[in-house]
Each structure stands twice: as structure tokens, then as C-alpha cells.
Amino acid sequence: MKHPRIEIMDTTLRDGEQTSGVSFVPHEKLMIARLLLEELKVDRVEVASARVSKGEFDAVKMICDWAARCNLLPRVEVLGFVDGHTSVDWIHATGCRVINLLCKGSLKHCNYQLQKTPEEHIEDILSVVDYANEQDMVVNVYLEDWSNGMKDSPEYVFLLMDALSRTNIRRYMLPDTLGVLNPLQVIEFMRKMVKRYPHAHFDFHAHNDYDLAVSNVLAAVLSGCKGLHTTINGLGERAGNAPLASVQAILKDHFNAITNIDESRLNDVSRVLESYSGIVIPANKPIVGENVFTQVAGVHADGDNKSNLYCNDLLPERFGRKREYALGKNSGKANIRKNLEDLGLQLDEESMRKVTARIIELGDKKELVTQEDLPYIVSDVLKHGVMEERVSLKSYIVNLAYGLKPMATLKIEINGKEYEESSSGDGQYDAFVRALRKIYKVTLGRKFPMLTNYAVTIPPGGRTDAFVQTVITWSFEDTIFRTRGLDADQTEAAIKATVKMLNIIEDEYES
Numbered sequence: 001m002k003h004p005r006i007e008i009m010d011t012t013l014r015d016g017e018q019t020s021g022v023s024f025v026p027h028e029k030l031m032i033a034r035l036l037l038e039e040l041k042v043d044r045v046e047v048a049s050a051r052v053s054k055g056e057f058d059a060v061k062m063i064c065d066w067a068a069r070c071n072l073l074p075r076v077e078v079l080g081f082v083d084g085h086t087s088v089d090w091i092h093a094t095g096c097r098v099i100n101l102l103c104k105g106s107l108k109h110c111n112y113q114l115q116k117t118p119e120e121h122i123e124d125i126l127s128v129v130d131y132a133n134e135q136d137m138v139v140n141v142y143l144e145d146w147s148n149g150m151k152d153s154p155e156y157v158f159l160l161m162d163a164l165s166r167t168n169i170r171r172y173m174l175p176d177t178l179g180v181l182n183p184l185q186v187i188e189f190m191r192k193m194v195k196r197y198p199h200a201h202f203d204f205h206a207h208n209d210y211d212l213a214v215s216n217v218l219a220a221v222l223s224g225c226k227g228l229h230t231t232i233n234g235l236g237e238r239a240g241n242a243p244l245a246s247v248q249a250i251l252k253d254h255f256n257a258i259t260n261i262d263e264s265r266l267n268d269v270s271r272v273l274e275s276y277s278g279i280v281i282p283a284n285k286p287i288v289g290e291n292v293f294t295q296v297a298g299v300h301a302d303g304d305n306k307s308n309l310y311c312n313d314l315l316p317e318r319f320g321r322k323r324e325y326a327l328g329k330n331s332g333k334a335n336i337r338k339n340l341e342d343l344g345l346q347l348d349e350e351s352m353r354k355v356t357a358r359i360i361e362l363g364d365k366k367e368l369v370t371q372e373d374l375p376y377i378v379s380d381v382l383k384h385g386v387m388e389e390r391v392s393l394k395s396y397i398v399n400l401a402y403g404l405k406p407m408a409t410l411k412i413e414i415n416g417k418e419y420e421e422s423s424s425g426d427g428q429y430d431a432f433v434r435a436l437r438k439i440y441k442v443t444l445g446r447k448f449p450m451l452t453n454y455a456v457t458i459p460p461g462g463r464t465d466a467f468v469q470t471v472i473t474w475s476f477e478d479t480i481f482r483t484r485g486l487d488a489d490q491t492e493a494a495i496k497a498t499v500k501m502l503n504i505i506e507d508e509y510e511s
């Protein structure tokens with residue numbers, strides 16, 4: 001197969017929002033639609049189901065008003081029902097001009113959910129299609145539960161398709177609604193559809209119940225399907241849909257397929273969706289997971305140093321990311337050298353040996369060592385000032401009292417001068433950071449980094465004296481970096497991470 005052009009329809013804003021616990025407010029939906037269409041350049045977006053709520057109506061209207069201004073309106077779609085004029089009117093009133101009509105793709109759904117005969121259902125569909133066409137709307141149809149339809153009632157699927165293909169329906173969207181298919185079945189069923197209706201445009205819509213969504217999507221492409229439905233981070237009902245990032249990478253690297261996607265934006269958009277949906281991206285999720293471009297084993301770092309021997313086509317730079325080399329008990333000198341290079345530090349062989357031994361020792365104690373910790377470890381091990389401590393906390397008090405706002409007072413030495421400040425806050429750490437910010441912004445007139453993520457790890461087991469690890473991500477002058485604090489007390493751990501950050505930015509000021 002030579003360079004097939006695959007159309008991507010992203011349904012993060014419809015099926016993705018059917019993830020349990022996920023709900024977007026209208027301005028978030030608009031922002032996501034813009035990211036999908038303008039940044040990622042997906043071909044089409046499905047942004048809602050009709051009739052759901054006033055909030056959904058407002059969101060779709062906002063998206064359509066914006067899309068119309070940018071000449072993108074034909075690429076915005078809304079799922080509608082076979083309900084006479086109701087869905088068409090709802091969608092039309094939002095300004096949207098494409099309806100994805102949810103028809104029943106299995107006899108079971110037709111008979112038992114709608115309680116209609118196939119003939120009655122077909123008549124109802126044709127009347128909605130006619131009405132939508134009268135309103136100058138484009139109609140795509142879903143054959144809901146098509147996968148079970150092909151298994152149990154193919155004659156029903158073909159009866160429906162025969163009737164629908166006599167109209168001007170633009171696309172037929174074939175969902176594996178319950179995620180029951182495997183790739184061999186997708187090939188068998190999709191080929192039957194393509195053979196019987198060679199002029200039809202088929203989209204395939206996968207669900208991930210058996211962890212086969214991405215494989216099934218590829219089987220569909222192999223079988224002549226022209227469009228795919230995806231979501232960001234694989235959001236979607238139950239086990240979710242096919243994740244756009246993985247689909248894009250496989251289409252390109254394994255099939256030479258052409259899509260319109262700007263893959264350099266995939267990671268950033270995934271992070272935005274992680275934040276808006278509240279669904280954390282697993283660290284090992286291909287392309288967008290925190291760890292997927294991190295080499296852990298010393299042997300791998302060594303191979304990369306010599307001739308990039310442990311890299312594949314999934315180069316992190318393609319996706320706006322960077323390869324990292326983890327520090328821990330599996331590190332060898334090569335990992336550590338790679339991290340030191342990034343920090344602009346060089347060590348002789350003997351120092352390297354000592355620092356490597358300390359990192360392995362920390363790793364053995366289950367401690368996470370980040371690149372930002374490295375200068376401290378080097379200083380500590382070599383007892384010289386690779387990392388001079390320019391900022392040190394002299395004393396502080398943080399308190400928590402029932403019915404009162406938490407307060408913090410701190411005394412800190414910065415470059416040999418002491419400063420003292422107090423603040424209240426929404427929590428003890430918030431009060432601490434507010435007091436610090438006053439010193440940096442008001443007293444010293446400097447910038448203070450923005451905290452962009454705060455992750456706490458408490459070892460399982462229910463011990464109240466267990467060590468808590470707090471990893472804080474900061475954004476400062478176009479740089480994103482993490483610092484880590486470890487303590488039996490959670491606030492103390494966060495404060496330790498913060499003081500490390502202050503020393504790092506002090507270095508930035510110096511340079």
C-alpha cells in the first residue's frame with residue numbers, strides 16, 4: 001500500500017468527554033477545539049452530542065462562532081439522534097453544519113433499544129437525512145454497534161447500507177462500540193464493507209476494551225478505510241478510544257500513511273488535556289508518557305554515547321520532547337555523564353566513580369534522583385563547591401489551626417543577607433510560598449518561578465512516619481525544571497524542594 005491519505009476525526013470533545021468523571025466547561029471546549037484544529041491540524045472535530053444540556057449548546061455555539069470566523073466551520077461536527085427534527089434543529093441553532101447521525105448498526109440495537117423494525121428505522125433515518133439536507137447540513141452516519149452487527153446480523157447492516165447509500169450521506173462511521181473486535185475481524189468486516197460499497201468513505205471508530213484499539217485502527221487502514229476516529233490520551237467511554245499520538249506515530253512509521261497532523265504539538269496538547277480532564281497520563285504511555293524517552297540502563301546510555309545505538313524512529317524531538325537519562329541504581333557512568341553534560345559540568349574519572357557509587361547507593365534506598373539533584377550530590381561527595389548554597393533557610397514556622405487561615409513566617413539568607421517575611425495562605429505550603437514570593441518580588445524586585453506541578457508520593461503501607469517525596473515542577477524564564485524534597489512531613493518535603501529551586505535560580509541570576 002502506497003502512502004494512503006488518512007483523514008483524522010478527533011472526538012475528544014464528544015466521546016472523550018464520555019470518560020467517567022470528565023466534564024469540560026464551554027471555554028475549555030473552545031480552547032481544546034482550537035488546539036485540535038489550529039495546532040494539531042486534525043481534519044475534523046466532533047465536539048458534542050446534541051440535546052445534552054444548555055452548557056453543551058453554549059459550548060458548541062462558541063466553537064462554531066469561532067470556527068466560522070476562521071473558515072473552519074465545515075470541520076466541526078456534532079452527534080445527533082434519529083429523533084425527527086429535534087437534533088437537527090438543536091445542531092443547526094448552534095451554527096454547526098455537520099450532523100453525525102447515530103443510527104443503529106446492529107439488529108439487536110434496532111429491535112431492543114429503539115423497539116423498531118429495520119424498515120421503520122430506515123424510514124426514520126431517511127426522513128432526518130432529508131430534513132438535514134433541507135437545512136444545508138452535511139450528514140455523516142454512525143452505524144452504532146456495527147461490530148456486533150457484522151458478527152450477528154450482517155444482512156441487517158447491508159439492508160441499512162443499501163438504503164443509505166442511495167442518499168447523499170458523506171461518510172459512514174463504523175464503530176466497534178463495545179471494543180469487541182480483534183484486528184483479524186476488523187480486516188474481515190472492513191474488507192466486506194469496502195468491497196460491497198467501493199465508493200463509500202468509511203471511518204473506523206475503535207474502543208480499547210481489550211487494549212486493541214490502536215491495532216484495530218491499523219487493521220482498518222490496511223483494509224481500505226479512509227478515516228479514523230481518535231481522542232487525545234485515548235480518553236473515551238470505559239477503556240477509551242484510540243489515542244491520537246500512537247495512531248499518528250504508527251501510521252507514519254509503519255504505513256507511510258499521510259495525515260495532516262503536526263506531531264510536534266502532540267505532547268503539549270496531551271498535557272493540556274491531562275490538566276483539563278484530570279485524567280493523569282500513565283508514565284509509560286507511548287509518545288506522551290513522562291518516562292517514554294528516558295533511558296534507564298547504563299548500557300543503553302553508553303550505546304547512545306557511542307552511536308545512538310538504542311534509539312528507534314520515535315525520536316523525542318519529533319514530538320517536541322527530549323531524551324533523558326535516568327539516575328538511580330541502574331545508572332552507569334554514561335548516564336551520569338549525559339546528565340552532567342546537560343548541566344555543563346565535567347568530572348575526572350575518580351570523581352565520576354565516587355558520584356556514580358553515591359547515586360547507586362541512593363537508588364538502592366528507593367530514592368528518585370533527578371538531574372537537579374546532581375550538583376548537590378557532586379558537592380556532597382566531592383566536598384567542594386560545585387553547588388555553592390547561596391540560599392539557605394534560617395528558620396520558619398508554618399501553622400495550621402482549626403477555623404483560622406494557615407500562616408507562615410520565615411527567615412531566609414540570600415547571598416549573605418537575611419530577609420524575614422510572613423503570609424497567610426490556603427494551606428501551610430501556600431502560606432510559605434506566598435511569604436517567599438513577597439521577599440523575591442516586593443523586597444528584591446525579582447521574578448519568582450511559577451509552580452506548574454506538585455506531585456507527592458507516599459509509600460503504600462499506611463505508616464504515618466513514612467518518608468514522603470514531593471517533586472515540584474517549576475517554570476522560570478522559558479525553562480521547566482523539577483526539584484525534589486524528601487521528608488517524613490509533607491510540608492517539610494515541599495519546602496526542601498523549594499529551597500533547592502531557589503539555589504538553582506540563584507545560579508541562573510549569576511550566569
Ligand SMILES: CC(=O)SCCNC(=O)CCNC(=O)[C@H](O)C(C)(C)COP(=O)(O)OP(=O)(O)OC[C@H]1O[C@@H](n2cnc3c(N)ncnc32)[C@H](O)[C@@H]1OP(=O)(O)O
Pocket residue numbers: 015018049050051052053079081082083102103104113114144175177237
Ligand atoms: C456511540 C455512543 O457513544 S452514543 C453517545 C450518544 N451521546 C449521549 O448519550 C450523550 C449523553 N446523553 C444524554 O445527554 C441523554 O441520554 C440524551 C439527552 C441524549 C437523551 O436523554 P433522555 O431523553 O433522558 O433519554 P435516555 O438517556 O434515558 O435514553 C435514551 C433514549 O434515546 C433513545 N435512543 C437511543 N439511541 C438512539 C438513536 N440513535 N436515535 C434516537 N434515539 C435513540 C433510546 O431508545 C431512549 O429512548 P426512550 O426513552 O424512548 O426509550
